[in-house]
Amino acid sequence: MGCRKRAAKHQLLRVTAIEGVCVPDPRGALPGRGAHLHLDPTCLDLAVRRRAFPRAFRLQGTLDTERLREYVEERAGGTPAS
Numbered sequence: 093m094g095c096r097k098r099a100a101k102h103q104l105l106r107v108t109a110i111e112g113v114c115v116p117d118p119r120g121a122l123p124g125r126g127a128h129l130h131l132d133p134t135c136l137d138l139a140v141r142r143r144a145f146p147r148a149f150r151l152q153g154t155l156d157t158e159r160l161r162e163y164v165e166e167r168a169g170g171t172p173a174s
Contacts (some may be wrong), residue, residue: 093129093148094139104128105164109149113156116163125149131167136160 093107106117106126117126127148129135136157139145145155 093127093144094135094137094142095130095132097130099130101128103130105131105167107145107160109145109151109155112151112153114145114160116160129164131164133161133165133168136164 105128106120106122107114107129108117108122108124108126109115110122110124115122120126125148127145129139140157143154145157146153149155
């Protein structure tokens with residue numbers, strides 16, 4: 093979503109929107125539309141900047157990405173980006 097690069101499905105994180113919040117779905121079991129993202133904070137930043145999440149989920153307005161950001165930064169092993 094963010095960097096627009098192709099990758100195998102197992103290399104990407106499925107993300108879904110639940111009640112206005114972007115939620116990581118590593119098992120791919122949550123209901124609803126899903127979008128796929130690299131486990132890279134830079135890719136997440138690009139997706140947020142481009143407003144890709146509301147388009148992917150076909151929703152109006154902004155979505156809270158804080159929970160998703162924490163998950164990606166923890167899995168990427170980096171420090172939180174400011």
